[in-house]
Amino acid sequence: MTDDSLDLDDSALAEHPTVYAVGSFSGHTALISGGAGGIGRASAWLLGRLGARVILAGRDPGKLDAAVAAMRGRGLDATSHTVDIREPDSVSALFERLDQERTTPDLLVNSAGGQFPQPAIDFSEKGWNTVVNTNLNGTWRMMQAAARRWRDQSKPGAIVNIVVVTQQGLYGVAHTVAARAGVIALSENLAVEWAPLKIRVNCIAPGAIETPGWRVYKPEQRETYARSNPMMRAGQAWEIAEACAYLGGAAADFVTGETLHVAGGSQLWGETWTIPRPGYFKS
Ligand SMILES: CCCCCCC/C=C/C(=O)SCCNC(=O)CCNC(=O)[C@H](O)C(C)(C)COP(=O)(O)OP(=O)(O)OC[C@H]1O[C@@H](n2cnc3c(N)ncnc32)[C@H](O)[C@@H]1OP(=O)(O)O
Numbered sequence: 196m197t198d199d200s201l202d203l204d205d206s207a208l209a210e211h212p213t214v215y216a217v218g219s220f221s222g223h224t225a226l227i228s229g230g231a232g233g234i235g236r237a238s239a240w241l242l243g244r245l246g247a248r249v250i251l252a253g254r255d256p257g258k259l260d261a262a263v264a265a266m267r268g269r270g271l272d273a274t275s276h277t278v279d280i281r282e283p284d285s286v287s288a289l290f291e292r293l294d295q296e297r298t299t300p301d302l303l304v305n306s307a308g309g310q311f312p313q314p315a316i317d318f319s320e321k322g323w324n325t326v327v328n329t330n331l332n333g334t335w336r337m338m339q340a341a342a343r344r345w346r347d348q349s350k351p352g353a354i355v356n357i358v359v360v361t362q363q364g365l366y367g368v369a370h371t372v373a374a375r376a377g378v379i380a381l382s383e384n385l386a387v388e389w390a391p392l393k394i395r396v397n398c399i400a401p402g403a404i405e406t407p408g409w410r411v412y413k414p415e416q417r418e419t420y421a422r423s424n425p426m427m428r429a430g431q432a433w434e435i436a437e438a439c440a441y442l443g444g445a446a447a448d449f450v451t452g453e454t455l456h457v458a459g460g461s462q463l464w465g466e467t468w469t470i471p472r473p474g475y476f477k478s
């Protein structure tokens with residue numbers, strides 16, 4: 196696949212069939228971090244099409260504006276705000292802006308995240324900290340800020356954290372596996388601690404999903420990702436969006452502390468080489 200083919204097509208997202216009923220998210224507001232990225236944007240389109248008001252958040256205003264314009268062009272209720280989840284003040288400012296607008300999302304989808312491929316033995320202090328600060332600390336900041344609003348306003352809420360498969364070695368991205376294992380454990384803990392607040396906390400662990408985020412990997416490595424699962428194919432962002440609508444919606448009202456693998460079975464079988472496979476593993 197080429198770099199260009201990783202970009203999601205708005206007209207496809209506008210028309211992709213869904214199992215969910217139109218209107219099933221009417222009256223709901225979803226805040227989606229990483230909302231202009233591959234999985235976040237597909238989730239925003241799906242939730243918007245199901246009737247939710249969607250708020251996209253990310254660092255790049257150009258990408259956010261383009262995503263919002265495409266959704267509004269199809270009559271969806273979409274807005275955006277910039278945020279850098281690595282910066283505590285930026286997350287606070289995002290939620291203060293929402294407070295000023297008298298907007299309290301009832302669903303938070305944490306899809307902002309990412310990593311770079313490198314042998315763990317070569318990670319720099321800054322590289323490690325960047326990935327942990329983005330994926331663990333950043334996700335935590337968003338969760339805490341949302342939960343404080345729900346507690347203060349006596350409203351229920353749902354959180355869906357997009358993580359990675361942590362059961363098998365994802366060769367070359369040990370920093371993110373560590374950070375996401377932290378998010379999964381944190382989510383399990385908060386599912387218990389925040390149950391009295393009527394806040395559900397779940398995770399989705401995607402397998403290899405073709406998105407613009409794949410540009411950080413060399414094409415020859417991406418070519419191997421179909422072998423990361425027994426279904427022998429890459430997944431599509433829409434397949435994660437549908438899981439997001441399940442865990443974030445009424446169908447999952449009795450589901451919390453769960454990690455749903457939408458990974459073609461890659462938690463059970465497969466090999467993932469984000470950097471070249473060493474000769475040791477070749478025979
Ligand atoms: C079974 C499943 C199989 C799945 C296979 C694939 C698994 C997962 C796939 C995905 O998640 S793809 C979608 C996610 N999207 C991304 O990963 C986006 C791309 N990544 C990034 O944007 C970056 O890697 C980032 C670090 C997460 C954020 O980038 P940002 O621009 O904010 O930071 P930088 O200032 O560029 O970097 C900070 C710091 O990090 C180190 N570093 C960054 N890139 C590299 C690299 N290529 N090699 C080594 N080190 C890197 C470095 O210390 C940087 O600081 P400076 O050296 O630049 O001062």
Ligand SMILES: NC(=O)C1=CN([C@@H]2O[C@H](COP(=O)(O)OP(=O)(O)OC[C@H]3O[C@@H](n4cnc5c(N)ncnc54)[C@H](OP(=O)(O)O)[C@@H]3O)[C@@H](O)[C@H]2O)C=CC1
Nearest residue numbers: 229231232233234253254255279280307308403404406408
């Ligand atoms: N695609 C895949 O194969 C897999 C993806 N995942 C995970 O799913 C999530 C979504 O990935 P995907 O959609 O594929 O990747 P993308 O790179 O397409 O989207 C990630 C989005 O996160 C945003 N983001 C990154 N850092 C920050 C930050 N510090 N503050 C705010 N926003 C940020 C980026 O937007 P901007 O640059 O504008 O801020 C980007 O749009 C990520 O956590 C990813 O690691 C997990 C397993 C597999």
